Amino acid sequence: xxxxxxxxxxxxxxxxxxxxxxxxxxxxxxxxxxxxxxxxxxxxxxxxxxxxxxxxxxxxxxxxxxxxxxxxxxxxxxxxxxxxxxxxxxxxxxxxxxxxxxxxxxxxxxxxxxxxxxxxxxxxxxxxxxxxxxxxxxxxxxxxxxxxxxxxxxxxxxxxxxxxxxxxxxxxxxxxxxxxxxxxxxxxxxxxxxxxxxxxxxxxx
Numbered sequence: 001x002x003x004x005x006x007x008x009x010x011x012x013x014x015x016x017x018x019x020x021x022x023x024x025x026x027x028x029x030x031x032x033x034x035x036x037x038x039x040x041x042x043x044x045x046x047x048x049x050x051x052x053x054x055x056x057x058x059x060x061x062x063x064x065x066x067x068x069x070x071x072x073x074x075x076x077x078x079x080x081x082x083x084x085x086x087x088x089x090x091x092x093x094x095x096x097x098x099x100x101x102x103x104x105x106x107x108x109x110x111x112x113x114x115x116x117x118x119x120x121x122x123x124x125x126x127x128x129x130x131x132x133x134x135x136x137x138x139x140x141x142x143x144x145x146x147x148x149x150x151x152x153x154x155x156x157x158x159x160x161x162x163x164x165x166x167x168x169x170x171x172x173x174x175x176x177x178x179x180x181x182x183x184x185x186x187x188x189x190x191x192x193x194x195x196x197x198x199x200x201x202x203x204x205x
Contacts, residue, residue, distance in 0.1 A: 033197075039186050043183070055204055058203055059203075060143070060185070062159070069193075071130060074125045075190050076125060081183045087120040088178055089119070090121075101166060111127070114172075123174065129161040139158050143155050156171075158172075
């Protein structure tokens with residue numbers, strides 16, 4: 001079966017997924033696995049991590065993140081090149097939705113308490129993951145052109161979690177309000193350790 005891609009420059013015909021020229025590909029860089037970990041940190045130049053001008057976009061996937069503390073949040077922050085403390089200035093927005101397992105309730109909402117207006121806190125990606133054995137959070141974080149020194153550094157995140165007999169999803173977007181390069185990203189729970197799960201880093205070629 002062929003795939004047809006239409007765009008302003010004409011038509012391209014491909015015979016298999018991924019064979020259309022001009023589309024980016026994911027290049028695996030590093031996987032960190034949690035084991036009662038307080039943080040998981042990706043630092044450019046450390047332990048095989050690349051987070052520089054090699055790629056214009058970096059893609060983090062977090063898989064079956066299980067918190068040690070009940071109803072914990074998955075969060076992240078960054079450091080500018082030469083910086084420390086994971087306290088870069090962030091402006092962000094966040095909204096979510098949920099649906100009960102029994103269909104009794106569903107809704108969407110803006111999470112005012114988790115957006116930032118030039119704040120320096122860790123940014124929430126997913127809220128309220130329980131620490132029951134069968135609960136976890138999965139999703140992704142996209143970071144755009146973190147090595148640039150002209151514009152701010154945009155990010156987009158999405159996550160899904162199973163709370164108390166329900167599914168919750170969260171969308172987060174914003175930017176590091178700095179023109180300095182961002183070369184370190186750290187993930188942690190807002191309370192307690194990351195009991196289990198892994199986070200993988202890819203470059204988008």
